[in-house]
Amino acid sequence: MRDAVGDGAVNGDEPSGKDLLYEQLKAYEGRPATTSGVGKDTVNEPMIRHWCEAMGDANPAYPAVAPPTMLQAWTMGGLSGHTGRTAAYDELFALLDGAGCTAVVATDCEQEYLRDLRPGDRITFDAVIESVSERKKTALGTGYFVTTRMDVRGGGELAGTHRFRILKYAPGARTKTPAGGTGARATGGGRPGARRPRPVVNRDNAGFWDGVARHQLLIQRCTSCSALRFPWLPGCNACGSPEWDTVAASGAGTVYSYVVMHHPAFPAFDPPYAVGLIELAEGVRMVSNVIGVPYDKVRVGLPVSLEFLRVDEDLELPVFRGSGG
Known part of the structure; x- marks a missing residue:
């Protein structure tokens, strides 16, 4: 037509x-x-x-x-x-x-x-x-x-x-599941066979993804002023030093802010689902999916804990499970 x-x-x-x-x-x-x-x-x-x-x-x-x-x-x-x-x-x-x-x-x-x-x-x-x-x-x-x-x-x-x-x-048309849904939730992908977008890995953040592969969430630490920073950067945004090492996050955190994604649909995702700005116990914040609780039950201050989710054969991602999930 x-x-x-x-x-x-x-x-x-x-x-x-x-x-x-x-x-x-x-x-x-x-x-x-x-x-x-x-x-x-x-x-x-x-x-x-x-x-x-x-x-x-x-x-x-x-x-x-x-x-x-x-x-x-x-x-x-x-x-x-x-x-x-x-x-x-x-x-x-x-x-x-x-x-x-x-x-x-x-x-x-x-x-x-x-x-x-x-x-x-x-x-x-x-x-x-x-x-x-x-x-x-x-x-x-x-x-x-x-x-x-x-x-x-x-x-x-x-x-x-x-x-x-x-x-x-x-x-484009979306594939329906037999139960009338639209595929798996964002935690496991959407349309069958669809793949998540690949993260951009470069010389500044490769160490972070190496840590994810070992099931560690690594935070940069400036060796000059000890300031923690996330996301990874080539230099300290507090003192400007280019020297750093890493600390492993404990995995505990809370939802600092969040959005519920309704649209647009992407084949590897199935909205609605919650994406949170997570404040880690160490004081830095990162963006990731909030899983384990219904999207409409996510709230500011919700305690969460770190998990590593395998979404396909070569991609694993850090996500956060809400308490009670």
């Missing part, structure tokens, strides 16, 4: 000839998404402090300056949105929705920092639809990647650029 856009359809059989939908979408490249946007708050110390506490960032440079990665936070409009938003983005989404690309997932973001943002800076910004990809087939479904570029200014000076990329796609 073909969509009303003819050769631009994304559902059904692979179309032949030109992708007419893509030609329509391509016309939106370069069009403004927001003009003369203004941040609802000036850069301020309370927001910087809350951010640093949530991220576990004890860098002494803050809050005299804002962490660079807060760049997008100052532009967020909340539920009421921002003035300056143009119709172009909504029109683009309407075209995609009309072609069956009704689902959306954020895929990645890129930031470039040009100057520090300091308390008192008034934030202004402009955004443009930078690019729309050709039609792509993904594990989630077939659709188009849309990249938006936002230029952020502080006190009238360009402070940084934020690129945000989404996939707007037509969801």
